Amino acid sequence: xxxxxxxxxxxxxxxxxxxxxxxxxxxxxxxxxxxxxxxxxxxxxxxxxxxxxxxxxxxxxxxxxxxxxxxxxxxxxxxxxxxxxxxxxxxxxxxxxxxxxxxxxxxxxxxxxxxxxxxxxxxxxxxxxxxxxxxxxxxxxxxxxxxxxxxxxxxxxxxxxxxxxxxxxxxxxxxxxxxxxxxxxxxxxxxxxxxxxxxxxxxxxxxxxxxxxxxxxxxxxxxxxxxxxxxxxxxxxxxxxxxxxxxxxxxxxxxxxxxxxxxxxxxxxxxxxxxxxxxxxxxxxxxxxxxxxxxxxxxxxxxxxxxxxxxxxxxxxxxxxxxxxxxxxxxxxxxxxxxxxxxxxxxxxxxxxxxxxxxxxxxxxxxxxxxxxxxxxxxxxxxxxxxxxxxxxxxxxxxxxxxxxxxxxxxxxxxxxxxxxxxxxxxxxxxxxxxxxxxxxxxxxxxxxxxxxxxxxxxxxxxxxxxxxxxxxxxxxxxxxxxxxxxxxxxxxxxxxxxxxxxxxxxxxxxxxxxxxxxxxxxxxxxxxxxxxxxxxxxxxxxxxxxxxxxxxxxxxxxxxxxxxxxxxxxxxxxxxxxxxxxxxxxxxxxxxxxxxxxxxxxxxxxxxxxxxxxxxxxxxxxxxxxxxxxxxxxxxxxxxxxxxxxxxxxxxxxxxxxxxxxxxxxxxxxxxxxxxxxxxxxxxxxxxxxxxxxxxxxxxxxxxxxxxxxxxxxxxxxxxxxxxxxxxxxxxxxxxxxxx
Ligand code: C2E
Ligand code: CA
Ligand code: CA
Numbered sequence: 001x002x003x004x005x006x007x008x009x010x011x012x013x014x015x016x017x018x019x020x021x022x023x024x025x026x027x028x029x030x031x032x033x034x035x036x037x038x039x040x041x042x043x044x045x046x047x048x049x050x051x052x053x054x055x056x057x058x059x060x061x062x063x064x065x066x067x068x069x070x071x072x073x074x075x076x077x078x079x080x081x082x083x084x085x086x087x088x089x090x091x092x093x094x095x096x097x098x099x100x101x102x103x104x105x106x107x108x109x110x111x112x113x114x115x116x117x118x119x120x121x122x123x124x125x126x127x128x129x130x131x132x133x134x135x136x137x138x139x140x141x142x143x144x145x146x147x148x149x150x151x152x153x154x155x156x157x158x159x160x161x162x163x164x165x166x167x168x169x170x171x172x173x174x175x176x177x178x179x180x181x182x183x184x185x186x187x188x189x190x191x192x193x194x195x196x197x198x199x200x201x202x203x204x205x206x207x208x209x210x211x212x213x214x215x216x217x218x219x220x221x222x223x224x225x226x227x228x229x230x231x232x233x234x235x236x237x238x239x240x241x242x243x244x245x246x247x248x249x250x251x252x253x254x255x256x257x258x259x260x261x262x263x264x265x266x267x268x269x270x271x272x273x274x275x276x277x278x279x280x281x282x283x284x285x286x287x288x289x290x291x292x293x294x295x296x297x298x299x300x301x302x303x304x305x306x307x308x309x310x311x312x313x314x315x316x317x318x319x320x321x322x323x324x325x326x327x328x329x330x331x332x333x334x335x336x337x338x339x340x341x342x343x344x345x346x347x348x349x350x351x352x353x354x355x356x357x358x359x360x361x362x363x364x365x366x367x368x369x370x371x372x373x374x375x376x377x378x379x380x381x382x383x384x385x386x387x388x389x390x391x392x393x394x395x396x397x398x399x400x401x402x403x404x405x406x407x408x409x410x411x412x413x414x415x416x417x418x419x420x421x422x423x424x425x426x427x428x429x430x431x432x433x434x435x436x437x438x439x440x441x442x443x444x445x446x447x448x449x450x451x452x453x454x455x456x457x458x459x460x461x462x463x464x465x466x467x468x469x470x471x472x473x474x475x476x477x478x479x480x481x482x483x484x485x486x487x488x489x490x491x492x493x494x495x496x497x498x499x500x501x502x503x504x505x506x507x508x509x510x511x512x513x514x515x516x517x518x519x520x521x522x523x524x525x526x527x528x529x530x531x532x533x534x535x536x537x538x539x540x541x542x543x544x545x546x547x548x549x550x551x552x553x554x555x556x557x558x559x560x561x562x563x564x565x566x567x568x569x570x571x572x573x574x575x576x577x578x579x580x581x582x583x584x585x586x587x588x589x590x591x592x593x594x595x596x597x598x599x600x601x602x603x604x605x606x607x608x609x610x611x612x613x614x615x616x617x618x619x620x621x622x623x624x625x626x627x628x629x630x631x632x633x634x635x636x637x638x639x640x641x642x643x644x645x646x647x648x649x650x651x652x653x654x655x656x657x658x659x660x661x662x663x664x665x666x667x668x669x670x671x672x673x674x675x676x677x678x679x680x681x682x683x684x685x686x687x688x689x690x691x692x693x694x695x696x697x698x699x700x701x702x703x704x705x706x707x708x709x710x711x712x713x714x715x716x717x718x719x720x721x722x723x724x725x726x727x728x729x730x731x732x733x734x735x736x737x738x739x740x741x
Contacts, residue, residue, distance in 0.1 A: 028096070028138040029069045035140055035172050037179060039066065039073045040083055045171040047077040049143065053164050057128070057157065059145035064132070064168050065092040066141040073141075095129035096139040101158040103128045105150040125150045128157070130165035135173060143168045189213070196294035202230065203287050218272070218294045220265040237262040249276065250288070259295060271299040312386040314364060315371035323385035323393055330383075330397045331445045334438055341438040342396035342405040345452045346374075349430045349464040350582055351390035358425060365422045366429055377412035393452075402469045405435045409467045430465035432456060437469075454478050461536045463578065463611050481536050488521075488537045492546050496522045499554040500718035503727065504573065504689065504711050507703050512731050514571035514605065516711065517555045518718045519547070538577035548580040552590065555604075556597035558721045563599070567725045568732075573605035573636060578612045587627035594631075601632030607659065609638045613650055622653055629654040636689070640677065655686055662692020662712070665702070675705045682706065 038046075046064050053062040063076035072087045087093045095102040104127045129144035143165040189212075192198070198215030202208075211227035219237065221228075228236065230250045234243050242260040259273050276290035310322035318326065327343070334341045348354075348370065355363040367390070374384045374392060383395040396405055412431070419426045434456025438448050455470035457478060462468065491497060501515040521529040537543040555574050562569050580586070594601055606628060613621060629635050636657035637650065641664055658681040664670040674690070681688040690702045693712030702710055716727060 024138070027136075028140065031134060031136055031138040032066050032068050032140045034176055035066055036068075036073070038075060038172070038175060042077070043075065043171070043175065045174075046075050046168060049164055049168045049171065050076050050078075053143060053145050053161065056160060056164075057145050057147075059126075059147045060124070061146040062144070063146075064141060064143055064172075065090070065129075067093050067096050067139075091127045092129050092142040092144055095142040095144070096131050099131060099133070099139075101128060101130045101153075101161050102142075103153045103158070123148050126153075128153050128161055130158075130161045132165055132169040132172065134169055140169075140172065193217070197291050198293075199289070199291040200227065201287065201289050204285055215292065218264070218270070218292060219262075220268070222265075237264060239263070246274075259299065270294055270296045272296075315368055315386050317371050317375075317392075318383060318385040320385065320387045323383065323387060323395070326383050326385075327393075327395055327449075328445050330395050331438055331448070334397065339398045340400065340440070341448075342394075342399045342402070342435060343438070343448050343452045344394040344396065344405055344409065344433055344435045345449075345456045346392040346394065346431050346433045347456060347460065348390035349432055351429070353582055353584075354427065354429070356584070358422070358427065362422045362425060362427070366420050366427070369420045370416065370429065370431075373415040374412060377408045377415055379408070382408075399437070401440075402435060402437055405437070406467060406469065409433050409435070413465075413467070432459040432464045433467035434459050435467060435469045451475075461539060463539065463609075465611055484534060485537060485540055485543060488534050488540075488543055488547075491521060491523070492543070492550070494524075496524070497547065497550045497554075498522055499551065499558065499721065501558075501572070501721055501724050502711060502718040503716050503731070504570075504709055505715050506709050507699075507707060512568075512570060512728055513709060514573060515569055515724065516573040516575075516607070516718075517551060517558075518575070519551060520718075539579045541579065544577060544579040545583055548576065548583065548589075551575070552593050553597075556593055556599050559599045559603060560597045561721075562725070565725065568728060569724065571603045571605050571634065573607050573634075575607045575638065576612075578609065581608055581612045581621065581624065587624045587631075590628060590633065591631060601628075602634070605634040605636050605657065607636040607638040607657075610640070610642070610650070613653055625653050629656075641673065651684070655684075657689055658686045659689045659691055659711075660707075665690045665692045665698060665712075666694065671701060671705075674702070674707075678702075678705050678707050 050062040050064065053059065061076070061078055061081070063074045063078065063081060066073045066075070067087055067090075070087050072085045072090050072092055073083055074081050074085070091102060091104060105125060124146050126147035126149065127144060129142040131139040132141045132143060133139050143161065145161070192212065192214045196214065196218055198218045199212045200215055201210045207229075209227050209229060213223060215227070216223040219228075230246070234246050238246055239261055242258075245258070246260075258275075259271055261269055261271055264270050271294070273293040273295050274290070275292075276288050278285045279287040279289065310319055310325075311317070312319045330341050333339070348366075351363070351366070354366060367386075370392070371384070371386065374394070378384055378394055378396065381397060385393045385395075387393050396408075399405060413433075416429055416431060419428045434452045434454065436448050436451035436455055438445075451470040451474075454474050455468045458474055459466050459468040461481065498520050499517045500520050501517055503512045504514045504516060505511070506513045519531055521531075521534060523529050523533075526533075531538070538547060551574050555572050559569065559572055576586070583589070590604075590606070591601075594604065608625075625635055634656045635654055636659055637655050638659045639661045640658050642661050658677065660674055660677050664674050664677075678688045687708040688706075689709040689711060690698075690707050691711050693699055693702065693710045693714045695714060698712075699710060699714060715731075719727060
């Protein structure tokens, strides 16, 4: 102890030599601060040490002092002793500067002692003090004895005083540790309360269990009640599904952490994290210490975040992020188990138009209703996700083959046919669907997605409102089609598209009543191409509009010319594809072009196919059709019988002509259908036109069945406009009939 502190100041250094700014002094003052809590409090052990010192040395007073920066505090059982004095005037302030016991018989010369003496109404002559050296090395104060008389203080006395000082220092240290421990415990329990962690201690040998306060709070139990045994806890609070796990964990003394839902004493549901740690002695489990944490808010927050991050807020369906995750998982699962997974991509047909024309509210309602129908059509184990906008995807795990995708999709399509009501509006929607199967089509998630996308593209190109299942050959077809569309764009800029005209002949009396304008592509390398070679262009968003202009302007400029040349062409029918028909303001466009070319509306017929009327927003299409019809344009329903429309569906639209598809006309087995369509058309006041009449027998049959008009190679193939006047002249003269007879 004597060697620990390097500079050994003399017992009575002058006051101004006190190293109040040394690092040691700063550390010491800081250290003293840790014991200040003892000032003004009674401490039995320190009191005993003082009493012991007083008796041992037969002194008048004994005290423990703490020396701060400016003050000195006295800890002593003496009733009259002051608690604090100015430090500078005390012997103790000198004692703390060294390691040795300081003794003085001139204590009365000390001004502070004099005051102390005055306060104690006592004459003090003698002082002896031993420094209190703490574990950190600082002297925080002294143990001192005071006497009224001068006395001798031998080495033995010094030794004893020193030992007592060590005892006092130890007691200070102990008190401090206790305090810190109490603080820590308070912190721990505060932290436990804040973190909502309750702990329990289960003794396996005795079967007793102890709970922390927080444990009671979390479980909403009266703290006066005894803690529940693990079995009672399981029975009363744990959900049956988790009971087995809990029992097992307890029985096998397994340390495990798990989040479970419990029903606490007041009946509310909470989520807790449960963890237990088993203590072994000689390989035997003796005790299980565990804690539960109330994570309800955390859990609910997570669920909420999960919902926000993984759910589409409009429909509540999984979003793209969750779809991607789930899709990868399902593929992985299928790879391991050797099962098949179906993937469906679904696009609503012309959804953009619904939004544009009926408003976003209607669009939202529609999306919600589609989402709801989708969840109804597919299995509960299937994942129906909204990828964004009007794009949906369905993952169908564990299917046997493509049929397992097709069947529910047909159900969905049927559900979609039921109109959606919103405010005073009623509208329908259709969907284009592409499907692909893992692993038969492709063997990774990305490839499968691409395959389904190609199939979807096919479904759209084939006229939408249908499902197409991916076949490997489609990939090449898609690539070819992309190339074709690129070429069409080029061909449009080079004005390679022209119209040919095919006569429409009235059966009785036999006369040409009009012409149908059919597009041809004067391809620089491949020659004259029929629309088959570029059909997809009619449904391609930009190209469709450009081709529509070609048809409209081509036909109208031709009609203008024929009108001026007095060519009796009757009317001209133009074909308008679904994509072209749904272009905004088609009615406007047609009216403008009619005016521009000075062609009366009643000389124009517009041919549309059933799929124009099917699907979404029939009221928008209806408006366009009605406007055109009201302005005098005739409306013909083309390819009747090939689509899904029933005449009942179409009754709401003004339709003047019904064109029976050539596949029926040319198939002898379909004669009954042809007759039925003719009868139906007649009963609805429509004229019926039969297409693809190639032979006299067909013509005879149609005539017998009451068909009004025909079109076909029997009379003429489509021809360039320049050949029409001559044809009409020959026909009127009876030449053509003579030729084909
Ligand atoms: P569509 O409207 O059904 O036209 C009738 C098709 O039948 C024409 O084929 C015509 O050449 C063909 N055809 C006429 N009589 C006979 C016959 O006796 N036997 C056989 N086998 N075929 C006959 P085309 O010209 O190849 O046109 C195909 C389709 O392309 C048209 O079918 C129409 O849907 C579309 N299309 C043609 N021009 C246009 C156009 O300007 N705009 C739009 N949107 N589509 C057009
Ligand atoms: Ca047509
Ligand atoms: Ca047709």
